Amino acid sequence: QSALTQPASVSGSPGQSITISCTGTSSDVGTYNYVSWFQHHPGKVPKLMIYEVTNRPSGVSNRFSGSKSGNTASLTISGLQADDEADYYCSSYTSSSTLVFGGGTKLTVL
């Protein structure tokens, strides 16, 4: 199972919005609505930000939103804040009953 494709880095200024893409195939993202997004600050435990494509866990800011079109899922962060600077990973369930991660995207808040 190949990793999902994410941009290596994205950046934005405080207050702006950014979108991170996560491209898979018809064997994972394109077929299953089990796409999750994680925020990972170095040295800390990854934190679930979005599950099942669009759902936010309790306690996650509504500045974070998810969507999907075809084989590509997206995470949008609006009203960027300094603390949003982190690595972001997507994951998807696959037709092999496995999970696959994206390679990760480093978000820099300018």
Add this chain to the structure above:
Amino acid sequence: QVQLVQSGAEVKKPGASVKVSCKASGYTFTDYYMHWVRQAPGQGLEWMGRINPNTGGTNYGRNFQGRVTMTRDTSISTASMELSRLTSDDAVVYYCARSDSLDYWGQGSLVTVSS
């Protein structure tokens, strides 16, 4: 509240095996898959596999087939992951995480591989 508490850091020799445990609390252990994920320093997250605590059924990532074994003990709500034939590439942090959404994570267990 949901908690996943992992076993401590390990130091192993090349070729040896390591077993990491993950004790769950705050929910019904058998209701959710338990996944194992690892991360090398400066690298991305890598999915290793999952176990159904209710049935014991497992699914393993292709990179770990034949080298990883995931088990569970429902009497103590604990899942375990054993990785054999360790190399320096296995010297990373291992996490357990609950459910196919990976909604709760353990604190991570560092494995060092050194002769």
